[in-house]
Amino acid sequence: xxxxxxxxSQPRESLGVLLGLVRTELVRSMEAEIAAKGLDLKFTQFLIxxxxxxxxxMSATELARAVELDGGAMTRQLDQLERKGCLRRCPxxxxxxxxxxxxxxEGHALWQQLTGCNEHVLAAAQASLTADERHxxxxxxxxxxxxxxxxx
Numbered sequence: 001x002x003x004x005x006x007x008x009s010q011p012r013e014s015l016g017v018l019l020g021l022v023r024t025e026l027v028r029s030m031e032a033e034i035a036a037k038g039l040d041l042k043f044t045q046f047l048i049x050x051x052x053x054x055x056x057x058m059s060a061t062e063l064a065r066a067v068e069l070d071g072g073a074m075t076r077q078l079d080q081l082e083r084k085g086c087l088r089r090c091p092x093x094x095x096x097x098x099x100x101x102x103x104x105x106e107g108h109a110l111w112q113q114l115t116g117c118n119e120h121v122l123a124a125a126q127a128s129l130t131a132d133e134r135h136x137x138x139x140x141x142x143x144x145x146x147x148x149x150x151x152x
Contacts, residue, residue, distance in 0.1 A: 015144075026125060033117035039110070040084075044069065044077055046114055049086060049103065053111040057102035059092070086110055 013021065027043045034041050047067045052058070055066070064074035078101060081087045086107035092098035103111065126134050 022125075026121060029121045029124070030117060033121055034114065037113060037117065039113070041110075041114075044073075045081055045086075046118075048077055048081060049107060049111050049114065050118070052087065052101065052103045053108065057090070057100040059098055060089075060101055063101055081107070 030043050030046060034043075034046065044067065048063060051063060051066045058066070060074055060078060061071070063078075064071055067074075069077065078087065078089070082089065084106075085104055087101055087103050089099040090102055092100050126137070129137065
């Protein structure tokens with residue numbers, strides 16, 4: 001009897017590659033959601049608005065650290081968002097040399113439009129998971145993040 005061996009199974013992606021692919025797809029999906037609303041905004045700008053909405057005014061350095069951008073990239077993003085009327089640079093209360101970045105009323109209104117995009121993309125990303133699996137995934141990723149941060 002002549003049997004054909006099964007095709008070799010596909011190797012599983014490494015954790016690092018898989019996390020990178022998931023992030024890439026989340027960014028792509030978020031930018032598509034934002035564009036579908038007719039908004040001219042990139043994912044990095046979305047993150048900046050999200051951090052300012054959640055944490056309030058902060059320095060450009062603090063904001064760059066919060067969204068993992070270098071200083072030059074942060075300046076370019078802030079310039080673009082300022083031109084769009086989403087944020088403003090204000091003098092720091094205690095340090096005359098420093099500036100605080102804060103959302104304008106237009107920035108807050110834009111953020112309100114964007115929260116629905118964020119929720120929609122994250123719900124779609126987790127649609128095949130049960131509530132328990134969603135909780136477990138979140139827990140696992142938090143533990144991986146804590147372990148990596150503790151290592152450094």
